[in-house]
Every structure is written in C-alpha cells, then in structure tokens.
Amino acid sequence: MDRTKIADALGGESQGQEITIAGWVRTVRHSKGGFSFIALNDGSCFAQIQVVADNTLANYDSEILHLTAGCSVIASGKLVASEGKNQSVEIQSTEIRVIGKSDAEKYPIQPKRHSFEYLRTQGHLRSRTNTFGAVARVRNRICSAIHEFFQQRGFLYVHTPIITTSDCEGAGEQFNVTTLQMNDIPRNDDGGVDFSQDFFARPTYLTVSGQLEVEPYCCSLGDVYTFGPTFRAENSNTPRHLAEFWMVEPELAFADLQCDMDLAEAFLKHIFRAVLEDCREDMQFFNERIDKTVIETLTHVIESDFERVTYTKAIEILTQTDRKWEYPVEWGCDLQTEHERFLTEEVFNAPVILTDYPRGIKPFYMRCNDDKKTVAAMDVLVPKIGEIIGGSQREERLDVLLKRMEQCGMDISEYWWYIDLRKYGTIPHAGFGLGLERTVQFATGMANIRDVIPYPRTPRNAEF
RNA sequence: UCCCCGAUAGCUCAAUUGGUAGAGCGAGCGGCUGUUAACCGCUAGGUCGUAGGUUCGAGUCCUACUCGGGGAGCCA
8 A cells, every 4th residue: 555654744745646644533523514524643743634524435424424533544535735724734535444443432542631540551552642642753763863873973782681690780679580480499408499490590680781791892892882671670669660661871982981971961962852853743742731841941951061060069069058858968878869859950950960979879880989989970860850871980990890899799700701801901981871761751741651661561560 | 668649420520517429521312513622402321449347327437458649769
C-alpha cells in the first residue's frame, strides 16, 4: 500500500494530489448535510487529519455512520484546502475502508480526559492518546539525539552485557538471573546455593550499570558510550524510580573531570535543543497541558552556563542559609533531595554541577583528589528532577585503586580484569551516566516516570 | 521500607451531625449543524476496593488487607 503519513499530508506538499492515509479514528462528527468529519491519527505527528466523508460513499450508511473512536481505517482521496477553521488541509475522501471496528461502549480510551493512573491500567492502548503519543515521539527524538551527539564526536557505541557478574559496587540492589528451579534449589554442604549447577555456573545478575564493562573499550578504542536498559531491584516507590530503565554512559579517554563536565553540559544542551527544534507540536502540547514552564525551562538550560560548584562550597551555602533542613547538613554527609533542589531551584536557578564529593560517600572507582579527602566526582542537578547525571574521573593509578578497594572491603579477585586496565597502559579517563527516563521527564514536564516509558516496571508491577 | 492521603456508574468526581446514592463526561436513541474536546433532548448504567467490627441503621465511624497517589530513603 502506498500510504502517506499524516505528518507529511499535513505538511501540505501533496496538496491537490490523490493520497491514501491510514490510522485510528479519534472523533467523528456527522452532519445532516450528508457528510461526516473523521479525525484520524496515525502517530506520525501530534495532529489529526480531517477526513471528509460524503454520503455518496458506497459504505456511508452501513459503515461510516457507525464509526467510533478507536476504529482503524484506510482512506483515499484528494488533499484539499479546508473550509474549516482548525486545519489548513483535509482529505475529500473517495473511498474509506474500515479495517478494524471498535466497540464504543467498551473501548477503554474515551474521547475525553483520562487520569494517568487510569491509563497505566491500559498500557497497551494509552499510546493512542495525545499525551502518550507525544511522550513516545519525544523519547524517540531524545534517543536519536543521544546517538547523534556521540556519533558526531567520534564516540564508539559499545554494547555492554545485560547479564553480569559484577555489581558495580553498591549502585543498587540487583535482580538475580538463574535457571535454577525455585522449588528445588541445589544446596552446598554448608546449606548455601550450589551455583555450579546454575546456567552460568556462578551467580549472575541483571546489570545495574554498564560502566565497568565499557571502561575496557575506552582504554583501547578511545571515546565510547553504552546505551541500554539497566535494572535495580530497589524497593523504590517514587515518581522518579523504575526497576527497569535506560541509561547512557559515555566514557572519555585521556580525559579529566573538566572534560567530563564539558561533555555533560554540551550533551544535555544538544538533547534539549533537538527536542525543541524537532518536536514543536508535541512540546507545545506539553507546555499547554502538562507543565506551563517546560519550554521556558529547556530554553533556559540551553542558553545558560551550568554553575560549577564544589561539594565543599555547596555545604557552605547550605549551612549559611536560614532555611531549616529536615536532614542536617555537615561536611561529609550525602546531600538530600531537599538540599539538591534548593541549590538548583533557589540558589542558582539553573542546572548545577556539584564536584569533588567526600571520598567516603562515593564508590571505589572514583579518582582520589590530592587533598586525600575528596574524589573527582560530579553530579548534574536540574530543577524538579534533582540528580540527572552522575559521573567521575576514574582512578587510573593501580596502587591507589587497590588500596581503595581494600578499604571498601571488596573482593579484589572478582575485579582482576578491571584492575588489569591499570596494569597495562593505564590512562586517565572519565565518564558519566544519564538516566533516559529522567531526561524524558525533564523534557516533557511529565510528573511521573511511569508515564515516560512504554511499559513501566516497578515493585509489584509488571503488567503488559 | 517509613510517613500522609485516597478507593462511590465505563471515566472524573459529589453525597451535610451515621438515615439507605447524584452530577458532568462517555455510551445508546432522537434533533440540529462545514463540524472540530460541537450543541440540545431523552434513556440505560452502581452488592460505594476486600474482609471483619461498632450501631436500630454504615458510602460515612473503627481494624486489617489490597491497590493507587504525594512526600522521604535508596539512586539514574
């Protein structure tokens, strides 16, 4: 079938031509004048196209008059200038084939506003709505912008494994991967699980981060990035957490924390610029119906220089304000959501990059600073979301790394391959992780992370 | 996992101090209309999340559980 996408039809270039479009009915209005108006959407853009159906159509009485929301149709006709006010062009149809009916009494997506909570129970159909169609298109554009950004800069896309044996040191609780039967688990003499009988003959997990596996590629091929799903078995019930989410993790070769921060800032700006430029209609919708400040916020991020502040300086700011904190602030403590939001929303009113955190609250692989107290870490904080990027320069000095792993009580033998990178041609390198869904949230203004991923996985929830 | 709030028609919500359930939207039918989240009229539709308890009487009060939302922790 030679199908014209509705986005192209509305572009108007084929005006005056005979075209065929296909999609799902949003609304139908019948006129006693002997014709009907069908608003058709095919997902190619936010807008519907209006199909005018005349009662001279063979199936006008038998089918067109009974069309309802959700029906799928293929319509052919001439693309003409519209007499109506809300669209410049419309299709004067010569044939409309009803492909799939949709029982209006039972169709879960009514032509009215639904709550997002309700639509989550209709995960297979919610992409038929304005909001979820727009989210899907923006999410897609963000993903293409991510690849675009790195490919333009000569970064290599590396696929790190989903099933891993390393835990990336405290990045989060992990899901076990096993083929052992739950009701018949083989035991060792000491009562522990006998993993030698498992598929991989050892405990394995779903990845919580591709960082450790992408570093070797960085230390041989230069600038690289990994981009894929990650999993956390944390019992987190918040609008900002998922058990399965997507993460982008670039790793820069021969680079320090400054390079890392420059990259992160340019990266975020590239993504938001792409969304604003290429998803105008969708963004207009989000700005009108979801968050009235979202376009302004994104524009502000693109145009402003990110504030770069050391952790130590941030603690100073937080202790000198009259603001009362639920969690007390002192040097050495991890910053809480209230602190991060205060800094980015009230003190700087812009994205903030916090750097040089105390060693004690950061993982083993971060590079120790000369002060022996802090590490070369950086977090990018944005309004509303808080931490959107976390990164660091990696510890490239073998002796320092080993000492640090020892202090952290790690089993060094498990990480022999990671340590090898410091033995054979070690280099300074740095990287960060960006949560895709939080980025989509920030770009769209959607309040709940469950509404920016097609099928959210959260504690006690894996429907669809 | 902790704290707070909620669950009533297909959906979004209302129901006074405990007295036996309503609206809007949607749907069906009819009217009107180059309409556009159209408009006007009529109709159908509910063991008030589940299980106990208090009471002459519970949508309303109490307890537990389930699910949902907000905040927090963990983090991306």
